[in-house]
Amino acid sequence: MARAEFDRDLAQLESEIILMGGLVEAAVIDAIAALAQRDLDKSQRVIDADDRIDDKENEIEVEAITLLRKEAPVATDLRRIMATLFVASELERIGDYAEGIAKISLLMGHEPPLKELIDIPRMTDIALSMLKKSIEAFTQHDVEPTKSIADSIGSMDDEVDVLYNTVQADLIELMKQDADNIERATYLLWAAHNIERVADRATNIAERAIYLVTGQSVSVGGSETVSDAL
Amino acid sequence: MTQTDPVGITEAGLEENIIKFTEEELVVEARDVSVTYGSKLAIEKVSMQVPRNSVVALIGPSGCGKSTFIRCFNRMNDLIPSARVTGEVTYNGTNVYATDQDPTEIRFRIGMVFQRPNPFPKSIYDNVAFGPRINGMDVDIDEVVERSLRRAALWDEVKDRLKDSGLSLSGGQQQRLCIARALAVDPEVVLMDEPASALDPISTQAIEDLITELSSRYTIIIVTHNMQQATRIADYAAVLMAGEERVGRLIEYGPNSQIFDTPRDHRTEAYVTGRIG
Numbered sequence: 001m002a003r004a005e006f007d008r009d010l011a012q013l014e015s016e017i018i019l020m021g022g023l024v025e026a027a028v029i030d031a032i033a034a035l036a037q038r039d040l041d042k043s044q045r046v047i048d049a050d051d052r053i054d055d056k057e058n059e060i061e062v063e064a065i066t067l068l069r070k071e072a073p074v075a076t077d078l079r080r081i082m083a084t085l086f087v088a089s090e091l092e093r094i095g096d097y098a099e100g101i102a103k104i105s106l107l108m109g110h111e112p113p114l115k116e117l118i119d120i121p122r123m124t125d126i127a128l129s130m131l132k133k134s135i136e137a138f139t140q141h142d143v144e145p146t147k148s149i150a151d152s153i154g155s156m157d158d159e160v161d162v163l164y165n166t167v168q169a170d171l172i173e174l175m176k177q178d179a180d181n182i183e184r185a186t187y188l189l190w191a192a193h194n195i196e197r198v199a200d201r202a203t204n205i206a207e208r209a210i211y212l213v214t215g216q217s218v219s220v221g222g223s224e225t226v227s228d229a230l
Numbered sequence: 231m232t233q234t235d236p237v238g239i240t241e242a243g244l245e246e247n248i249i250k251f252t253e254e255e256l257v258v259e260a261r262d263v264s265v266t267y268g269s270k271l272a273i274e275k276v277s278m279q280v281p282r283n284s285v286v287a288l289i290g291p292s293g294c295g296k297s298t299f300i301r302c303f304n305r306m307n308d309l310i311p312s313a314r315v316t317g318e319v320t321y322n323g324t325n326v327y328a329t330d331q332d333p334t335e336i337r338f339r340i341g342m343v344f345q346r347p348n349p350f351p352k353s354i355y356d357n358v359a360f361g362p363r364i365n366g367m368d369v370d371i372d373e374v375v376e377r378s379l380r381r382a383a384l385w386d387e388v389k390d391r392l393k394d395s396g397l398s399l400s401g402g403q404q405q406r407l408c409i410a411r412a413l414a415v416d417p418e419v420v421l422m423d424e425p426a427s428a429l430d431p432i433s434t435q436a437i438e439d440l441i442t443e444l445s446s447r448y449t450i451i452i453v454t455h456n457m458q459q460a461t462r463i464a465d466y467a468a469v470l471m472a473g474e475e476r477v478g479r480l481i482e483y484g485p486n487s488q489i490f491d492t493p494r495d496h497r498t499e500a501y502v503t504g505r506i507g
Contacts, residue, residue, distance in 0.1 A: 003504050003505055006504070071504075073503065074461070074491070075491060075492065075493050075503050077503045079491075215491060215492030216492075
């Protein structure tokens with residue numbers, strides 16, 4: 001088959017994204033678990049492991065640039081490589097959010113959290129589910145399934161936003177009640193914000209998956225479905 | 231689609247995947263143009279419009295009929311005894327193949343540059359002056375030679391050696407001389423059949439820069455095998471392909487963003503991404 005090696009290289013690049021997605025997902029899970037359990041060693045391990053995510057992004061970038069140079073791709077091939085670079089950068093940022101949560105955990109030290117973590121783990125579950133779906137969408141290569149996955153990611157992002165607003169309102173209320181709460185409430189607010197951003201990045205990846213299969217840029221989420229927006 | 235024709239090239243592209251222009255924009259147009267060599271059909275019912283002051287690239291795998299097609303625009307196929315052209319080619323609304331049309335006059339208005347530079351074994355000056363002289367143009371020949379060589383971006387390199395043989399020039403310079411020769415008779419359209427394929431990268435770059443420069447004044451239709459070249463210099467690209475039976479058909483024609491970024495026809499996608507051809 002023509003360009004068999006190039007096709008293998010493209011598939012390899014996609015596998016790297018799946019692998020990087022796994023690293024990032026594990027980092028977010030561990031960061032939130034460490035925060036909830038007050039496990040500072042685990043938080044430190046999340047911080048240390050971020051280098052591996054950064055290295056993976058660099059590897060993907062080098063491979064993508066090599067393919068651009070060697071193959072001078074156009075059409076879907078070009079979009080795939082450009083989208084891969086974009087997704088790798090989004091995943092690297094998600095890794096940074098996990099690292100950020102781990103750093104917050106270290107700042108909190110051995111103090112217990114201000115309140116029991118209920119909504120933040122919920123937000124995390126949804127955001128991670130969005131992340132997995134976004135990578136699934138990215139590796140679909142088929143218009144209709146990609147659109148439908150992207151739409152479900154859009155609705156989940158709305159759920160995350162609602163939960164984030166609730167967390168924010170609750171924490172502000174606690175700060176109003178007692179100024180001594182401000183520091184610890186702010187830590188949790190930062191953590192919640194980081195998770196909210198994870199969900200946004202997953203939405204960006206879904207948008208890139210749509211671009212990959214259609215060549216068109218759309219906004220995922222909101223009242224309009226992807227099919228309506230195209 | 232059949233097993234021997236895995237991407238299905240027995241059908242021309244869909245009407246909606248072929249760009250159309252208004253009468254005012256048009257300079258040349260092919261309508262249902264077919265060419266046969268003896269009993270062998272080479273291209274079938276190709277219809278496409280070319281807008282003024284644009285660069286249109288004809289791309290497609292070897293043997294898809296690109297050269298055959300480009301030669302229809304100025305009746306170069308008349309020079310091949312077995313070739314027969316049907317359909318209609320218009321230049322500014324006039325049928326190029328009408329019986330009262332003089333093919334030589336058409337070839338002045340629609341000039342041509344070939345794959346291999348083919349200067350006459352004459353001086354640089356005489357190569358450029360050849361067309362205006364035999365055409366009996368009432369012009370200042372010195373002025374035409376200088377203007378044409380300047381437009382072909384060759385003047386500075388040859389102004390002090392105009393009496394030297396055209397054959398003494400390098401390959402890239404010879405090709406620019408051939409472009410100057412085509413420009414000397416004041417054409418409106420210039421056809422180029424792989425004009426840079428026999429040149430080194432630096433000469434190729436010079437020709438590409440020249441094409442971009444010329445497009446403000448002329449309409450250029452260029453056959454190229456180099457897809458990157460098409461993306462650099464053309465405004466529009468037309469994809470011709472031939473199936474098992476080797477009959478060329480127009481598959482898709484549109485702006486570069488359509489052909490090279492988001493092709494509408496899966497056969498275009500397969501060709502531009504190098505999966506076939």
